[in-house]
Amino acid sequence: MESFKLFLKSIVPLSDQEFENYRQYFKARTLPRNSYFAEIGKTSNEAAFIKKGLLRTYYINEKYEEMTSCFCEENNLTASYKSFISQQPSELSIQAVEDTELITINYTDLQNLYQQSPIWQNIGRTIAERQYMVMEQYASVLCNETAKQKYLRLLKEQPSIINKVSIKDMASYLGITRRTLSRIRKEITK
Amino acid sequence: MESFKLFLKSIVPLSDQEFENYRQYFKARTLPRNSYFAEIGKTSNEAAFIKKGLLRTYYINEKYEEMTSCFCEENNLTASYKSFISQQPSELSIQAVEDTELITINYTDLQNLYQQSPIWQNIGRTIAERQYMVMEQYASVLCNETAKQKYLRLLKEQPSIINKVSIKDMASYLGITRRTLSRIRKEITK
DNA sequence: TAAATTCGAGGACATTTGTCCTTTCAAACA
DNA sequence: TGTTTGAAAGGACAAATGTCCTCGAATTTA
Numbered sequence: 274m275e276s277f278k279l280f281l282k283s284i285v286p287l288s289d290q291e292f293e294n295y296r297q298y299f300k301a302r303t304l305p306r307n308s309y310f311a312e313i314g315k316t317s318n319e320a321a322f323i324k325k326g327l328l329r330t331y332y333i334n335e336k337y338e339e340m341t342s343c344f345c346e347e348n349n350l351t352a353s354y355k356s357f358i359s360q361q362p363s364e365l366s367i368q369a370v371e372d373t374e375l376i377t378i379n380y381t382d383l384q385n386l387y388q389q390s391p392i393w394q395n396i397g398r399t400i401a402e403r404q405y406m407v408m409e410q411y412a413s414v415l416c417n418e419t420a421k422q423k424y425l426r427l428l429k430e431q432p433s434i435i436n437k438v439s440i441k442d443m444a445s446y447l448g449i450t451r452r453t454l455s456r457i458r459k460e461i462t463k
Numbered sequence: 464m465e466s467f468k469l470f471l472k473s474i475v476p477l478s479d480q481e482f483e484n485y486r487q488y489f490k491a492r493t494l495p496r497n498s499y500f501a502e503i504g505k506t507s508n509e510a511a512f513i514k515k516g517l518l519r520t521y522y523i524n525e526k527y528e529e530m531t532s533c534f535c536e537e538n539n540l541t542a543s544y545k546s547f548i549s550q551q552p553s554e555l556s557i558q559a560v561e562d563t564e565l566i567t568i569n570y571t572d573l574q575n576l577y578q579q580s581p582i583w584q585n586i587g588r589t590i591a592e593r594q595y596m597v598m599e600q601y602a603s604v605l606c607n608e609t610a611k612q613k614y615l616r617l618l619k620e621q622p623s624i625i626n627k628v629s630i631k632d633m634a635s636y637l638g639i640t641r642r643t644l645s646r647i648r649k650e651i652t653k
Numbered sequence: 654t655a656a657a658t659t660c661g662a663g664g665a666c667a668t669t670t671g672t673c674c675t676t677t678c679a680a681a682c683a
Numbered sequence: 684t685g686t687t688t689g690a691a692a693g694g695a696c697a698a699a700t701g702t703c704c705t706c707g708a709a710t711t712t713a
Contacts, residue, residue, distance in 0.1 A: 334607070340607065342603065354592070354595065354596070354599075355596050358592050358596070387585070387588075391581055391584055394581055394584035394585065394588060395577070395584065397588045398577075398584060398587045398588035398591055401588055401591030401592045401595055402544070402548050402591045404595050405544065405591055405594050405595040405598055406544070406545050406548070408595060408598045408599055408602060409544075409545070409598055411602055412598060412601055412602035412605065412606075413532065415602065415605070415606040416602075416605040416606060416638040417524070417530065417638060419699080420699080420700075421699095439660075439661090440660075440661060440662095441659095441660075441661085448606040448607060449700075449701090450700070450701055450702085451660090451661075451662095452662095452663080452700080452701065452702080452703095453699080453700055453701075455661070455662055455663065456662095456663085456699095458662090459662080459663080609669080610669080610670075611669095629690070629691090630690075630691060630692095631690075639670075639671090640670070640671055640672085641690095641691075641692090642670080642672080642673095642692090642693080643669080643670055643671075645691070645692055645693065646669095646670085646692095646693085648692090649692080649693080
């Protein structure tokens with residue numbers, strides 16, 4: 274729970290006392306490798322802070338292929354945001370790549386927090402703004418860099434995931450085919 | 464101001480009285496064609512609702528080319544969000560494609576609104592969440608569709624901008640070159 | 654254990670997209 | 684009015700990326 278408190282303090286002013294006051298709303302939970310935090314078609318009623326581990330977010334495209342849209346590492350938040358926010362069925366599945374420890378909050382409790390305290394309204398808004406900026410950055414990168422640049426960026430910015438996820442998933446995360454990624458990897462190692 | 468009120472009401476519950484209470488924080492302003500709402504290097508201290516008109520958001524890439532990242536049409540919000548939220552110099556310029564009417568709020572006043580009322584905290588959070596979802600959609604489209612699919616989507620989803628913006632800007636918005644867009648347009652008309 | 658399946662590498666070829674260039678046309682301007 | 688500038692179309696070629704395929708190794712399943 275300590276790492277979650279530090280995470281919150283890094284984005285908004287928050288005293289230990291204030292954190293303690295609302296602590297009971299948050300639950301610790303482990304997610305075994307390959308199990309799901311969210312599933313396509315089910316309304317997602319939890320958001321989570323990743324204390325330890327790695328999660329993969331994907332959707333199914335019109336060719337029935339899994340398209341990975343996100344790898345979430347520890348010390349980050351994850352959720353099927355659209356489903357969680359709108360309380361509609363999820364278009365995304367979120368699966369544990371390895372055994373993962375989460376701190377979660379459910380939708381109803383979060384709405385209660387928002388009702389109870391402007392502190393949490395502020396935290397919620399700030400987090401949404403941050404997520405927006407992260408997504409903007411991701412969009413800009415994926416649309417304007419070549420396949421090779423994107424792979425090199427992944428190596429640099431998320432080196433720890435390279436040995437944990439499949440080539441297939443990495444390729445779809447980068448928006449390229451396996452064949453292209455194979456070529457790039459060969460060229461890099463040479 | 465009416466259209467702005469309707470816009471707000473479409474995203475959060477808001478009574479006419481509540482809107483009137485805070486109305487004085489918002490200023491109407493016109494932006495002549497080609498003038499700027501935000502400029503690269505300057506800290507952006509306003510966010511705006513577009514009552515009428517069209518704005519283009521762009522940045523300068525490493526080859527000193529203008530890269531268009533957004534066309535914002537009427538009944539939408541615009542801002543150099545990152546700069547506005549963080550109050551750091553903007554990486555984006557926002558320019559009027561045609562004479563445009565805005566309803567704006569400045570950073571300090573918005574912070575005051577957040578302080579004064581949970582209604583505005585809620586509006587701010589909801590808007591941030593919405594912007595996130597829009598950006599997620601944009602990222603997904605641009606990364607997973609072909610040049611032709613993206614152009615057809617633009618024709619379908621933002622038909623009104625086609626005759627207002629240059630081919631050059633449209634191409635960079637779609638993440639493709641002018642040459643490619645020229646080929647696609649030729650193919651479509653045939 | 655044996656069979657079946659999945660995954661990753663990479664060959665051969667096709668398609669898409671980009672680069673560089675020229676031409677034309679229209680708008681801006683002295 | 685004549686000149687300049689910039690936008691758009693498109694030719695020729697190059698580079699990047701995708702498609703389809705096979706192979707061998709690893710993994711899963713019966």
